[in-house]
Amino acid sequence: MTNSEPTASPVLEPTGDMVVEVRDVTAGYLPGVNILNSCSLTAREGELIGIIGPNGAGKSTLLKSIFGLVKVREGGIFLQGEEITNLKANKLVAKGVGFVPQTNNVFPSLSIQENLEMGVFQKPKDLKHRLEFVTEIFPDLKKRLGQRAGSLSGGERQMVAMSRALMMGPHVLLLDEPSAGLSPVRQDEAFLRVKEINRAGVTTIMVEQNARRCLQICDRGYVLDQGRDAYTGTGRDLLNDPKVIGLYLGTLGTDE
Template identity: 50%
Template sequence: MSGNAYQDDRGNKDRSITKAGGPGSAEGAMRKGKAVPAPGGPFLIGENMTGGYGKGPNILEACTIAVDKGEIAVIVGPNGAGKSTAMKAVFGMLDLREGSVRLDGEDITALSPQARVVKGMGFVPQTSNIFTSLTVEENLEMGAFIRRDDFSETMEQILDLFPILREKRRQAAGELSGGQRQQVAVGRALMTKPKVLMLDEPTAGVSPIVMDELFDRIIEVARTGIPILMVEQNARQALEIADKGYVLVQGMNAYSGTGKDLLADPEVRKSFLGG
């Protein structure tokens, strides 16, 4: 494969990638209440997820989150709404009392997070997501721990996607800025050649300029066909690039639809986007 797989010509060139009827269009008209998955079954779905941590109370109540190939699905909502918990439930870090998780048609509900990585799930947590004492290059190499093939081509693609990492590849990751660390974390997840990429608040604590740059790179990855499921605190900006959007409140689906529809809905704007 020639060139950079993360910088091809596929996908909508518009930054919003929410063009109605275009590739990766979402669920159609926005739905209030319980989310309904698309007909035929999405590539990744956590369906009717109810559960909490250990023996504690339920944090999620019949929550459904889904994303298909080439799509960006964004989970937004107020603090304490269960956004990151929903992401962790899909990744197997939460005990589900009801519901299921399916990846490419396979029920993976009973699998551990480690087994889900082998199945093709790449997960980038919000914090503690790099090895600070290792170099940038060593961090990326750590991402290829499950591979037995030559990963040098993937390494080059990631360094092309994040040019600053090529410049700083010999530098300790702990010396990087917050935005650069996030690029390392995303790059390490991409080193596994994941079937789906999950990002928990990738722009937390970074400047608006860096946030825009990260979102641009996320769009490029989605254009290659990799589904991206993302929790984001910058709701308005995230919905601008989203094919699907899920607004959670108290662990339940409050609104769902295309990013464009959610941005246009007056109730969503008033309650969650500052008017």
């Protein structure tokens, strides 16, 4: 990153390799109260995008806006050049968007296999080959498909949640805090799995509290502040930018 000053994101025209475009989006949960303020983001085919920032910056709200769970009041959201602003979540899933929320992301009373079957309910004929795909990425699940999801640890539940979101073969996967609440070892495993998913050809947009680790693995990063994309750049550039470190990363931005 050559310039540490906040940069305004330009309005972009759709391009052939553009998967997701968020253009100057203003959104919020309550009437008259905006969480996002002219926020913009782009993700191209095969990219791993990281979103970091202080608490309350609007990171999770941005993902939920893309997935139709938060009302967009101004601006637009595009998937492969098609506007999807405020489209319902079930229609977004059918169009190739997967979403893994931070909490309550499995059906605890169902088995692992039943959770995965729920992920492909719109295309039940695809169950067999999608199950093969996700168990290649998460081999630990293959021998435990009959186990009840409610008996799993936090890290194991995260694996099931990500696997279920992949069952429909999404073009883009939205991950909200995949390492939240996990032990350091489980956090490392979660990041490795995210990287494997991305390498398998799934464009990935990840909100993450572990800013340093996020920037280490992502292609490009966005730093949100007060609902705006205050800084953008490659993961490595943001990780080493003195101003970003001082304002947002603290010691997390420096190598130990």
